[in-house]
């Protein structure tokens with residue numbers, strides 16, 4: 001038998017804070033997490049969640065497993081159309097212009113919590129399939145990080161079911177993917193200049209500096225306030241002045257995020273103000 005919703009809710013309310021996570025972020029997706037916990041309870045032959053809680057108290061390995069149960073893997077290509085339209089139409093060309101002014105030949109992007117790679121490859125395709133390349137000599141380099149090994153393996157395989165494409169521009173799947181059984185696989189020429197790496201954003205962040213950071217449907221939905229603020233400070237450190245931070249459609253920055261200026265009232269995009277003089281940090 002699975003776990004009862006009310007028992008699972010109580011359990012999550014007690015244990016999510018121990019992982020730096022917050023209950024409010026999990027309210028809508030708790031069934032996924034509760035199913036995983038119920039399965040684990042059965043595997044261990046435990047009578048109830050209280051027994052699982054007792055096990056967690058003296059098993060860091062089991063706590064790490066619970067942490068993994070709390071990862072929500074949902075993603076798709078071009079998720080939040082207006083955001084990617086804005087990136088393709090004006091924001092990526094603007095970041096390319098800023099990189100060119102610095103004397104760089106690369107626009108550096110980081111997708112934090114990249115899941116199975118949909119967001120990383122959406123950036124790649126926005127750049128490669130742009131009707132008119134704004135900066136033909138500029139490269140787009142993308143780092144995708146995720147805490148979950150399974151997600152990263154899927155990202156490296158780059159094959160996706162039809163549902164992953166419901167928001168993409170009409171000709172993308174034909175131009176960039178090859179059918180393989182029930183999936184569409186990204187052609188190798190669209191996988192270049194991409195690095196995928198396992199990293200838990202709570203413990204480590206890449207050095208950067210980046211022109212663009214996408215941290216969507218992760219820290220600003222699931223992390224507790226304090227951890228959100230620390231994550232934001234880490235993102236700020238690794239962004240170029242004038243660089244952009246993109247969140248999920250329903251996410252907001254913590255109230256004290258004074259270091260960022262909202263780029264557009266309608267879109268979840270913020271800019272780290274440009275400095276007049278000096279380096280990236």
Ligand SMILES: C[S@@+](CC[C@H](N)C(=O)[O-])C[C@H]1O[C@@H](n2cnc3c(N)ncnc32)[C@H](O)[C@@H]1O
Pocket residue numbers: 071072073074075076079112113114115116119145146147148151199200201202215216217218248
């Ligand atoms: C809901 S998905 C978001 C995917 C994509 N960013 C999007 O918005 O479509 C959240 C991803 O974050 C990953 N994740 C969860 N906790 C993480 C952490 N502490 N560090 C890095 N990635 C994490 C999960 O494994 C999952 O792939």
